[in-house]
Amino acid sequence: MxxxxxxxxxxxxxxxxxxxxxxxxxxxxxxxxxxxxxGGNQISLPTTTCFIANLNPGHYxxxxxxxxxxxxxxxxxxxxxxxxxxxxxxxRGVKEIWVDGRDNIRPERPGRPDQGEHRPGYGYxxxxxxxxxxTFYKExxxxxxxxxxxxxxxxxxxxxxxxxxxxxxxxKLYTFDDDRMEIMKIMYPRIVDKEAFFxxxxxxxxxxxxxxxxxxxxxxxxx
Numbered sequence: 613m614x615x616x617x618x619x620x621x622x623x624x625x626x627x628x629x630x631x632x633x634x635x636x637x638x639x640x641x642x643x644x645x646x647x648x649x650x651g652g653n654q655i656s657l658p659t660t661t662c663f664i665a666n667l668n669p670g671h672y673x674x675x676x677x678x679x680x681x682x683x684x685x686x687x688x689x690x691x692x693x694x695x696x697x698x699x700x701x702x703x704r705g706v707k708e709i710w711v712d713g714r715d716n717i718r719p720e721r722p723g724r725p726d727q728g729e730h731r732p733g734y735g736y737x738x739x740x741x742x743x744x745x746x747t748f749y750k751e752x753x754x755x756x757x758x759x760x761x762x763x764x765x766x767x768x769x770x771x772x773x774x775x776x777x778x779x780x781x782x783x784k785l786y787t788f789d790d791d792r793m794e795i796m797k798i799m800y801p802r803i804v805d806k807e808a809f810f811x812x813x814x815x816x817x818x819x820x821x822x823x824x825x826x827x828x829x830x831x832x833x834x835x
Contacts, residue, residue, distance in 0.1 A: 669703035
């Protein structure tokens, strides 16, 4: 993982963000004290809000655990895992993650196949409907530059989930496997019917590309 140039935690992040223009990922625990890990490394002491600044564009594994505030000399307590996800950061602006305690995680994410069910407020009720998706697809298709397409896609992912069929349509906007795989990896955490994602993988040209995507899915499922 690339080195994080600056990482810091603040209790009053809103004031800080108004005072300076920075890019990064902000994790808000609400009233719950939290510990934050990035790529398996602890990057905060007990806090309610953590801001990780100056990250390079890419995927980052973010984990958040419940904790309690400690006195000087006390050992930091690491409690229940409240959140874990592979988060994509495009290097611009501030990506928000809200973690409000047990069984109340925002932004809403689709349940994973091994969870057996979708939590209330998660999954299919957040899938972009067909009419809106067709409009979104046309916007993506008409966007001539890849970076602008990715920005448009990430904006959509911030508020909507997608189906495997919708992801397949978007990957067909690209010719080369590397470009298609980039779309797949960004969208996979927001796919509600992961059991059907093999239909998307099968559109890849090379067997090596298909194996890489299968490895990515296996790694995601183990988190």
